[in-house]
Amino acid sequence: SQTIHQWPATLVQPVGSPLSLECTVEGTSNPNLYWYRQAAGRGLQLLFYSVGIGQISSEVPQNLSASRPQDRQFILSSKKLLLSDSGFYLCAWSASYEQYFGPGTRLTVT
Amino acid sequence: AQSVTQLDSQVPVFEEAPVELRCNYSSSVSVYLFWYVQYPNQGLQLLLKYLSGSTLVKGINGFEAEFNKSQTSFHLRKPSVHISDTAEYFCAVQANAGGTSYGKLTFGQGTILTVHP
Numbered sequence: 001s002q003t004i005h006q007w008p009a010t011l012v013q014p015v016g017s018p019l020s021l022e023c024t025v026e027g028t029s030n031p032n033l034y035w036y037r038q039a040a041g042r043g044l045q046l047l048f049y050s051v052g053i054g055q056i057s058s059e060v061p062q063n064l065s066a067s068r069p070q071d072r073q074f075i076l077s078s079k080k081l082l083l084s085d086s087g088f089y090l091c092a093w094s095a096s097y098e099q100y101f102g103p104g105t106r107l108t109v110t
Numbered sequence: 111a112q113s114v115t116q117l118d119s120q121v122p123v124f125e126e127a128p129v130e131l132r133c134n135y136s137s138s139v140s141v142y143l144f145w146y147v148q149y150p151n152q153g154l155q156l157l158l159k160y161l162s163g164s165t166l167v168k169g170i171n172g173f174e175a176e177f178n179k180s181q182t183s184f185h186l187r188k189p190s191v192h193i194s195d196t197a198e199y200f201c202a203v204q205a206n207a208g209g210t211s212y213g214k215l216t217f218g219q220g221t222i223l224t225v226h227p
Contacts, residue, residue, distance in 0.1 A: 090153055
């Protein structure tokens with residue numbers, strides 16, 4: 001069966017520090033991968049999606065970036081965090097119509 | 111482009127009462143429809159989906175939803191809720207438009223269901 005992992009589970013970072021969040025999927029090949037952000041009291045906002053290694057599409061202009069160095073690995077990064085980057089970050093994968101979500105990373109920028 | 115409106119931000123109900131969480135969508139193309147549930151500090155879990163066929167779809171945990179194309183709605187229902195159903199529920203749509211949609215989901219703002227004893 002397929003599983004999706006995210007780490008770390010929680011993270012507290014100062015403004016201006018770098019960020020790296022990792023997502024890995026097991027049990028499937030060549031999945032579509034997605035990064036979402038969920039801010040307090042809001043719905044989910046799609047940040048990036050990838051249909052293959054090295055193929056990244058950005059949905060929203062921001063100071064975040066994403067990379068897919070391996071088929072089942074998706075990384076979310078920032079060189080300098082802003083207060084507005086705080087939120088709950090969710091990775092998801094799909095091989096068909098529905099998406100399956102990871103457990104999420106709670107990021108607090110102080 | 112698609113948009114999703116969840117008409118109630120919060121729905122309080124008593125245990126064993128029926129509940130309906132409302133979802134309306136807008137799209138210029140046909141869509142696939144989904145309901146997800148999120149428990150505190152967890153990821154989203156798929157409750158049910160409508161892809162085609164019967165407009166009444168059944169999901170996990172006793173939930174069901176009905177697709178109404180003329181009213182562009184996909185309301186979620188459960189005849190008798192439990193305390194454990196307390197969570198946030200998200201309606202989502204995906205364009206059925208071929209290659210370029212890449213399975214992208216557009217989510218509503220969520221409805222917090224609180225079940226009281």
